[in-house]
Amino acid sequence: xARIAIRSDAVVLKDGKILLEDxxxxxxxxxxxxxxxxxxxxxxxxxxxDIELIKPLHPTVRWGTNEKGEKCTVxxxxxxxxxxxxxxxx
Amino acid sequence: MEGKFIIASGxxxxxxxxxxxxxxxxxxxxxxPGGTIREGTEDLEEACHRKVKEExxxxxxxxxxxxxxxxxENPTTKEKMAIxxxxxxxxxxxxxxxxxxxxxxxxxxxxxxxxxxxxxxxxPYTQFLIEKGDIK
Numbered sequence: 001x002a003r004i005a006i007r008s009d010a011v012v013l014k015d016g017k018i019l020l021e022d023x024x025x026x027x028x029x030x031x032x033x034x035x036x037x038x039x040x041x042x043x044x045x046x047x048x049x050d051i052e053l054i055k056p057l058h059p060t061v062r063w064g065t066n067e068k069g070e071k072c073t074v075x076x077x078x079x080x081x082x083x084x085x086x087x088x089x090x
Numbered sequence: 091m092e093g094k095f096i097i098a099s100g101x102x103x104x105x106x107x108x109x110x111x112x113x114x115x116x117x118x119x120x121x122x123p124g125g126t127i128r129e130g131t132e133d134l135e136e137a138c139h140r141k142v143k144e145e146x147x148x149x150x151x152x153x154x155x156x157x158x159x160x161x162x163e164n165p166t167t168k169e170k171m172a173i174x175x176x177x178x179x180x181x182x183x184x185x186x187x188x189x190x191x192x193x194x195x196x197x198x199x200x201x202x203x204x205x206x207x208x209x210x211x212x213x214p215y216t217q218f219l220i221e222k223g224d225i226k
């Protein structure tokens with residue numbers, strides 16, 4: 001059975017810096033039935049942030065194998081975002 | 091997650107206030123050019139270039155990505171699967187040379203001034219891009 005992982009991330013820029021949580025962008029892996037933009041917003045909310053997505057950024061797809069040797073496709077969707085009430089993300 | 095999936099990529103081409111769409115022999119609505127990426131060998135932009143060439147003999151320059159969309163079932167067969175739709179705003183470099191390449195049967199330029207007239211006769215993803223403001 002084919003395997004795919006889809007991740008959705010928000011790129012929040014402020015004062016020339018990028019916002020990371022534990023070294024990662026603000027986002028999560030998408031589960032079946034979920035919406036990419038909603039995943040970003042919900043993840044931010046759980047971290048105590050209120051974000052507004054501004055525009056989509058370049059998506060990527062990577063082809064590889066996981067630790068079990070199974071073929072796995074990873075798709076990354078990302079959005080430029082800003083913290084609500086602040087200036088545009090840059 | 092496990093299961094069937096499709097990743098599709100294509101361009102949104104707007105010139106002189108008109109949107110380029112095409113129609114093949116499978117669907118009864120107009121859709122954006124583009125289609126399924128070649129698994130393991132192609133990236134999203136390469137697939138976008140290849141599909142527009144295959145469908146309408148078009149050559150494009152990609153400008154920027156537009157809103158992606160994930161469908162969780164095939165809209166035609168209702169089969170449960172992940173369909174990831176990716177599109178790019180693009181500029182057509184060879185307008186005079188485009189033509190329908192089978193199975194593409196028709197190319198049409200839809201006037202954006204009349205968007206309310208035709209927005210329900212285009213693919214659901216095209217409608218999504220209209221709602222997002224990517225096609226206007």
